[in-house]
Amino acid sequence: MDLFDIAKEINIESTAPLADRMRPNNLHDIIGQKHILQSNKFLIKCIKAKRLPSLIFYGPPGTGKTTLARLLAKEIKGEFFQLNAVNSGIKEIKELVNHIKEIKTVSKKDCILFIDEIHRFSKNQQDALLPHAESGLLILIGATTENPYFQINNALLSRLTLIKLEELTDEDIQDILKRAIRNKEKGLGNLYLDITQEALNHIVNMSNGDARKALNALEIACLSTSPNKEGKIFVDIHVAQESIQQRVLDYDKNGDNHYDVISAFIKSIRGSDPDASLHYLAKMIAAGEDPEYIARRLIISASEDIGNADPQALQIAVSTHTAIQIIGMPEGRIPLAQATAYLASAPKSNASYVAIDKALEDISNVHTMVPTHLRDAHYKGAKNLGHGLNYLYPHNYPSNYVEQQYLPDEIKNKVYYRPSEQGYEQKIKTKLANFRKPLTDKY
Numbered sequence: 001m002d003l004f005d006i007a008k009e010i011n012i013e014s015t016a017p018l019a020d021r022m023r024p025n026n027l028h029d030i031i032g033q034k035h036i037l038q039s040n041k042f043l044i045k046c047i048k049a050k051r052l053p054s055l056i057f058y059g060p061p062g063t064g065k066t067t068l069a070r071l072l073a074k075e076i077k078g079e080f081f082q083l084n085a086v087n088s089g090i091k092e093i094k095e096l097v098n099h100i101k102e103i104k105t106v107s108k109k110d111c112i113l114f115i116d117e118i119h120r121f122s123k124n125q126q127d128a129l130l131p132h133a134e135s136g137l138l139i140l141i142g143a144t145t146e147n148p149y150f151q152i153n154n155a156l157l158s159r160l161t162l163i164k165l166e167e168l169t170d171e172d173i174q175d176i177l178k179r180a181i182r183n184k185e186k187g188l189g190n191l192y193l194d195i196t197q198e199a200l201n202h203i204v205n206m207s208n209g210d211a212r213k214a215l216n217a218l219e220i221a222c223l224s225t226s227p228n229k230e231g232k233i234f235v236d237i238h239v240a241q242e243s244i245q246q247r248v249l250d251y252d253k254n255g256d257n258h259y260d261v262i263s264a265f266i267k268s269i270r271g272s273d274p275d276a277s278l279h280y281l282a283k284m285i286a287a288g289e290d291p292e293y294i295a296r297r298l299i300i301s302a303s304e305d306i307g308n309a310d311p312q313a314l315q316i317a318v319s320t321h322t323a324i325q326i327i328g329m330p331e332g333r334i335p336l337a338q339a340t341a342y343l344a345s346a347p348k349s350n351a352s353y354v355a356i357d358k359a360l361e362d363i364s365n366v367h368t369m370v371p372t373h374l375r376d377a378h379y380k381g382a383k384n385l386g387h388g389l390n391y392l393y394p395h396n397y398p399s400n401y402v403e404q405q406y407l408p409d410e411i412k413n414k415v416y417y418r419p420s421e422q423g424y425e426q427k428i429k430t431k432l433a434n435f436r437k438p439l440t441d442k443y
Contacts, residue, residue: 018219019212021186022179023067027075030064031179031211032172033165043163047075052110054133054140056118056157058148059165062210065143068165069114078110078139079103085120090128100138111138118142119151126156133159147259167209174204176211177218188222192232195221199240206244217244258289262297265340269298270305274344281340291332295321298339309349309423316342347423355416368408401435 024030027037036043046052052072057065073080081096100111133140148157177200180187207214221235221243228234261280268276284294302317320339324332377388392402405412419429
């Protein structure tokens with residue numbers, strides 16, 4: 001008996017995946033997304049007022065964007081139409097808009113146009129939606145896994161209310177799977193099923209918050225397993241592993257996941273947490289991120305967050321970039337990991353980073369002149385202009401230091417670089433304090 005025979009035996013249409021059959025029938029059946037579905041929230045207030053604005057649903061795969069759009073249409077008793085941006089263009093939009101115009105003249109019902117993966121529409125295709133959303137001919141609901149601030153043009157985005165759907169928790173996915181196992185009408189409740197908690201946990205863990213992937217894996221596990229002599233379908237960890245073999249990585253090299261992960265990576269290094277830093281490094285490597293991009297970010301971090309607290313950090317980061325160019329991947333993961341662990345564990349100081357930004361601010365706001373004694377005196381006639389006169393050559397003095405003014409008169413007492421107490425920079429601070437004492441009392 002194969003999975004199609006089993007499906008027929010329990011009255012399941014093999015063409016309808018479990019994930020589709022188990023879509024909630026009303027808003028109360030939705031598991032997760034409580035932050036937008038509580039009674040005092042925007043969407044629920046819109047439903048009560050029977051006035052639904054054009055929306056854009058932004059969130060990871062399998063979080064219920066399509067389901068929510070359908071249920072909102074149902075709640076306001078509107079007509080629901082759906083396009084997918086992957087295989088639709090301006091022609092399809094025009095045809096559907098004309099159809100909606102015909103319906104509106106007869107029924108006066110609200111018409112909801114749901115466009116899945118709206119970020120895949122070009123600017124011209126997105127612009128084609130504008131007049132119809134503005135006129136009230138249709139209520140536009142777009143769904144995207146990509147950050148709309150990056151992928152949706154400003155003209156359209158300004159006319160949509162952004163609703164962010166959160167990734168489902170492991171507990172949410174567990175509840176969704178258990179509901180499917182119990183449901184006799186649309187789920188797997190008519191099966192004589194025995195699934196271990198270990199197998200269930202594995203499906204939950206590997207689905208990465210994607211309800212659709214979890215339900216599909218559960219269905220494959222159940223319907224591809226032959227019943228034993230007692231008619232029981234036994235799903236253990238081995239069956240579960242075969243049904244969902246690879247975790248879905250929430251990562252897109254061109255989208256906001258890319259920026260979120262690299263942000264977490266750098267912030268973990270800055271926060272001196274090597275374990276978290278290596279976790280995000282591993283996520284980038286597994287997702288196929290450009291290793292040279294990672295190495296360049298390590299170079300920036302070495303200067304911005306560590307600086308002179310450990311001058312060797314920059315050398316290690318630069319060497320890592322060179323190593324990646326020489327050996328490539330997958331071996332390149334090793335120097336990347338070495339550099340990441342070193343930078344995360346190193347003492348931290350952003351004193352150099354702060355100093356250059358303050359200096360640049362003064363360059364923009366204060367007109368300064370190079371003091372005459374510091375000006376170039378090598379060309380003919382320079383001395384007649386007073387250039388280089390009274391300059392004191394430090395190497396002619398004890399410890400190669402002599403007190404004299406280097407900053408322009410306009411900011412002669414300004415202090416940009418304030419070394420921290422961290423690592424090697426503590427020694428720099430002590431040394432500079434002695435030099436600077438005659439110049440300023442503010443340090």
